[in-house]
Amino acid sequence: MSSTLLTRRGAALAAALTSVSLLLTACGSDGGDTGDKAAATRSVKAENGTVKIPADPQRIVTIGNTNLPFIDLGGKPVGVTEVSDSELDVLPEEQKTAYEAAEVVGSSGGEVDLEKLAGLKPDLILVQFSPNDWKKVGKRLESIAPTVSWGLDTEWKAFAGEIAKAGNVTGTLSRQTAEFKEKVAKIQTTYRKIIDGTSFVDISRGDWSDPGTFYIADIGCSEIARDDIGLDLPEAAEGKDPLAYESLPFEQISELSKYDVITYPVDADGRPTEPFVPVTKTNSWKSLPAVDSGSALGVFCPGNNSYGPVLQYLDSLDRALATLAK
Template identity: 30%
Template sequence: MPRATRATRIAGLLASVLMLVGAVAACGSSDSASDSSKSGPSGSAKASESTAFPVTIAHKFGSTTIKAEPKRVVTVGLTDQDAVLALGTVPVGTTEWVGGYKGAIGPWAQDNLGSAAVPTVLKDTGTGPQVEKVAALKPDLILALYSGLSKAQYDTLSKFAPVVAQPKEYNDWGIPWQQQTETIGKALGKPDEAKKLVDGVEAEFAAAAKANPAFAKATAVMATPYEGTFVYGSQDARSRLLADLGLKLPTGLDKAIGNRFGANISKERTDLLDQSVAVWILPDTGTAVTKLHQDKLYADLKVVKEGREVFVDESSDFGNAVSLSTVLSIPYVLDRLVPQLAAAVDGDPATKVEQPAS
């Protein structure tokens, strides 16, 4: 082949190769751009989380500023751990209240724990948080929303990390689960996720109320035989369960118990128990019921004679979930409590209110 012709053909081949390389590079560039756009949402989410701080949260003792995303969270509030877990963070420390669960994490929250290390459990001794053990966990955020934290306790804990205490507009231990979840969402830099969680659970309440229109016409009370008869007020999480399902709490309930989450009532106020349904949290659902019905004043009420009582074993997972009433435990509760309430208010005294199978 003549040299000139070969050169011309080689030049042509080189040009073709260069064009092909350019095309491949362009495709690679396009793919990279595409990959970048695919990673954009997560990048945006991270940017969104970073712009969530600093955040300032008001509470009973003033306000607390959280400067950066917390990594080591300790929950002093007795039920705060569930909202933290629901938002994708595993606390390094939790406070045990009911159930005796490992890490103070109930069965309704186990999936949220996953394979993460189980939190260190602090004990609620009745005298406030275990300050030395809290400090030893080296927290960068302490949550005390569902609590009765005192100013002195708040000041002491604040020496170790920012503390978000209970809100001032409610009684101690009176924060609604919705506000608890959304406040913790703000503290963790995930306010939108928290709102979605709340909306999801509220939708379950709405669905249950719609499926049981009798709830809207019924009254209900939550009580326990603690040192006599202890009735829960409108700001207690257990009473909020009933109200969120559309049932009405007894008229004059809060006036009778005062500015507390609940209180013992006198024999003269047994009328507070005579509602469309009375929900009892009992140490057991056998001998405790028998003892309850031995009180003639109570046994003579219509709510008893017409079989409109609901009994919850406080030592069961169901009972513990009722007491906690968190964004994670409430769906677990509704699956069990709603059928009981429906049976109690169906207008037929012959309908037996069954205990949940598990």
């Protein structure tokens, strides 16, 4: 047999083996290469049904109330809707940078610039806004990319967990959950006697409040103080609107004298929030026994829809309760 024939047969055999090797590699990769990994999917249950989403989404757009919770979990969205300056001001610098690096696609959930959003080529859209906004743009969002939507009544811990799962940022959630449990347990143990023997009321006032009014806060951070810490705080009767929905005139401030301790909103520096300042200037406030005795406690609540701000709230509450223990 000639050497030329052997060479041709050897080349043919090598080519065949190479083809088989490539075929086996392709069949056995099971999503191991970048392309297959990007194509892998999983399913999550949401307000808008069971949604098939990327296993490892890379280009996430957050809309409505999902913006800051996703960033709090370490996410870096490519698109966001607007949040208020007051919300941005209290963010840690790293989170503020992550928000400002994203493209703003609308002022609110129902005012999304769909063309701009589509231009970002998202592989996942996270949404929490009103049912009316969903009726307005929901189906159009779903036509752009897999969209996961949550109702406004979703409990904050469940909300954080579902965002972490959908956005594939569960590692941060695990650390935050552990820290939350640790802080709650510390406060309960350290201030057990105060918690068990003291009546509290949490009052507030927003920039939306009518002049000369305040409200009793039984939602928001006060829910955490009541339901997780165990503070004796007033709340609405079952089936009734929250107490926070009712504006009370300044004339009723004197009725707060029946509570041992009053908590009220302060900023990160411990100063009464701007909307609440008018309350502190009234004679009714100044004459309250809790105010006179130092039992009116300012507490900082940067938010209550994700663990990061809630942890800051618990730290502030801890410091406030410490003044009662002296």
